[in-house]
Amino acid sequence: MGQLSFADVDPLADLSLRETTFVVVDLETTGGRAKGDATAANVDAITEIGAVKVRGGTVLGELATLVDPGRSIPPQIVELTGITSAMVRDAPKIEAVLPMFLEFARGAVLVAHNAGFDIGFLRAAAERCQIVWPRPPVLCTVRLARRVLTRDEAPSVRLSALARLFGASTTPTHRALDDARATVDVLHGLIERVGNQGVHTYTDLRSYLPDVTPEQRRKRALAANVPHRPGVYLFRGPANEVLYVGTAVDLRRRVNQYFNGSDSRPRIKEMVALTSAVDHVECAHDLEAGVRELRLLAAHAPPYNRRSKFPQRWWWIVLTDEAFPRFSIVRNPKGDSAVGPFRSRADAVETADLLARFTGVRTCTARIARSARHGPACPERELSPCPAPRDLTAADYADAPRRATALIDGVDNTALSAVLSRIAELAERNRYETAARLRDHAAAAISVLWRGQRLRALAAVTELVAARPDGYGGWHLAVIRHGQLAAAGVARRGVPPMPVVDAITAAAQSVLPVPAPLGGALVEEVALVMRWLGQPGVRIVRADPGWASPLGSAGRYAGWAAAARSARLAAEQALDSSDLLSEPHPTREQLFGRPGVDRSDRAVQRRLPRREPFSAAG
Structure with a gap:
């Protein structure tokens, strides 16, 4: 949202x-x-x-x-x-x-x-x-x-x-x-x-200004039946097609602003000129409004929403289903074990090359029969050679895709540790440019692995019920199934929340995952739900079968990745603003961040933040 x-x-x-x-x-x-x-x-x-x-x-x-x-x-x-x-x-x-x-x-x-x-x-x-x-x-x-x-x-x-x-x-x-x-x-x-x-009124005064056309003022009647409630609004065109979708905490006020000149963007004025009706959907709170907006954007792809221009156009990295698996970049993976999502194919290719290099997965594209060996069909290259050793049988090669799967699933992050060790080794040998390139690719790979593992962990939870204070002594309630919002409700101040929780849970939408990343849920929806759950004051009422990140998730290196991105920006600014002939070169810590540390002694699993217990008394 x-x-x-x-x-x-x-x-x-x-x-x-x-x-x-x-x-x-x-x-x-x-x-x-x-x-x-x-x-x-x-x-x-x-x-x-x-x-x-x-x-x-x-x-x-x-x-x-x-x-x-x-x-x-x-x-x-x-x-x-x-x-x-x-x-x-x-x-x-x-x-x-x-x-x-x-x-x-x-x-x-x-x-x-x-x-x-x-x-x-x-x-x-x-x-x-x-x-x-x-x-x-x-x-x-x-x-x-x-x-x-x-x-x-x-x-x-x-x-x-x-x-x-x-x-x-x-x-x-x-x-x-x-x-x-x-x-x-x-x-x-x-x-x-x-x-x-x-x-x-101030609304009348805004409408009186020169940038409000008479047509805009006449169409204020379209907002007459829109309530002062949170929710989603839809502007419809002459053929009842959806032109624009938005959310608001007060639908009436927000829709009125399109007719009084508050939004001066030319494309919005054009959209208002085409509008023949305004529909709305009342929502319990902002999470429900955001989720409904995302679903409507995906369903209708309204022409005046920038976010709906290319809906659901993600790239993923998957292992191919063959005797000698390799990484492949696809739009629609068939299973959940995939790395992503990526906005651009180029980013996915760079990450796939890095993962292949440190897991031993082959990068040659020839199809190899189960009875054959890796090598004869693999061209020898001096630059970017195939990471898989030559003359391997399918049984000998099987360890590489197993390591890759373990890395994707968050079971084993040995490959990430090897990447950081390689960066440190290059820096020790004063090969700073090579180390910087590897650092940037590693930071991007860690970020996408960690994000994907968190999204998949949430999508794996059969049912999770959460409550967030509404700021007035009540609660905003959400039932989440396989990462998707299944029901939403509100327990106002003075209303016992647990009966409301039981009622919305009983009426919640059934969610059946399909063979696809995140069980077929919209990436944006799962990410929105995860952000909502991470807000201050949110309490987990119950979770079946529990919610935790994998044992060897990339989250252990998330801090290093953030420091590496900051180091890159700092180094770029230093190089842009300093005279390299007179100023000292950036230090190794400025270029590459601190060396990666596997803090496995701190926690066996990265669990949810500890929260106060949720009670009916609030």
Whole structure:
């Protein structure tokens, strides 16, 4: 399921404009370029933030601060704003100011004059500070003024001109707080103008803006019967075909946003123009909504969902069924013992070559009879020779595919230990480029093996019942069979959860696995269920026959693989940013991470995290 936006939980959609909280913000910056690396000379930074919080014409609070941009302020900006480098020398950095501003603006509509500029700088600053942008609703007074005012009345929509037109109590001075105060008066003047045109809520105001076509506004009636409940919505075209599928924690509010211009993407506007009906499916909680969305995407492949463009197009590595098995890359394996899934065939080929090299599985493609020997039909190559020794009978060769099967099933990870030993040996011999390539292939192989083993372990559980706190004293409940969601329910606060568990379990869908990876379940669904089970507070009510990773799973090397990926990125950045003639080369630890350690003494099995017992009392 995709990340839910602020709009999905927006409590402002049905409030009147008098009840809506606005935070009017204005920024001063060192220039007009917001995007890029903060250390780059051609990227500008914020020097001052001013904000005013208002509701119903009453000022609730103000925020104003200078910001140290970490660089000198150009003379032309000093002349325009009066803010000098000396004034911001002791000011706080944006890393300290931005969280304070976001808390000040929480739950409000952000308003700015030319909002693309101000919000663009705030979003770029959040990205550089690694702060998640909350995606608040945004209102631009420039666009609203162009919609409300005629050219004769307002030849210019500059803030100074509009402030004079509406008799603002504060004159704009190119200082953040003064300009924000002036924008408040402009906002109130514009809202007064649209009040007699049936614009009474923030949703009405969004619909009134220029980017909302009359056709979009007319189709708001399609959302009239959609409830304020979590679930899945489907936009249907003229022939009742499914155009788009999405999820929301409040279906009514989310669907309404497609008709009020909140989503400005051209393809979404095109989809809305084609829509003739909106269907919905109510769900107990977000897991059920996510699973239903995935199943609908797989069933209908809606043209306006990017994720449904190439549904179920995975690659897998399997051992062929012959006397001398070898690895093969296929789309649809017939059994569960497969390595994957892979997005690209090239990644699968690289992993198959690595596994063959360290398990002894042959890479030659000739078909060999059971009575023959490996060798005569295998071409001799100086580069990438066949890993299987020559002149082997089928009985002698059988150990190699057994090792490969044990590795895939998580029974024996000796091959992974051999890979890490080889990387260390190459590094000791100063063959850094070869070691780095092997490191990257090994990290990818470990990650895909570990992910596949976890998914298969979940898909092997006949029935698992789990509960997650809903945040209000109740429980979100899920019945999972062979990795698929079979039933979902909710036990509200004060309702004993165990009778609800028994009821949804009795009515749960029967799941019969088929000969295919993950028993035929959608890869995305099993992965979504696994992520949900791993969330904080989730409790396992019962599991039959139990849920644990294999004894020799690749999880023992998952930490090494993560460190290797980080080492690769660090080495690339070091090589990109340093002068190799004057700077020291990256260390072995920077290039290859720490050597792999088999921590078999820590645990016999990688079991589920220990959780508090689930009780009827909650």
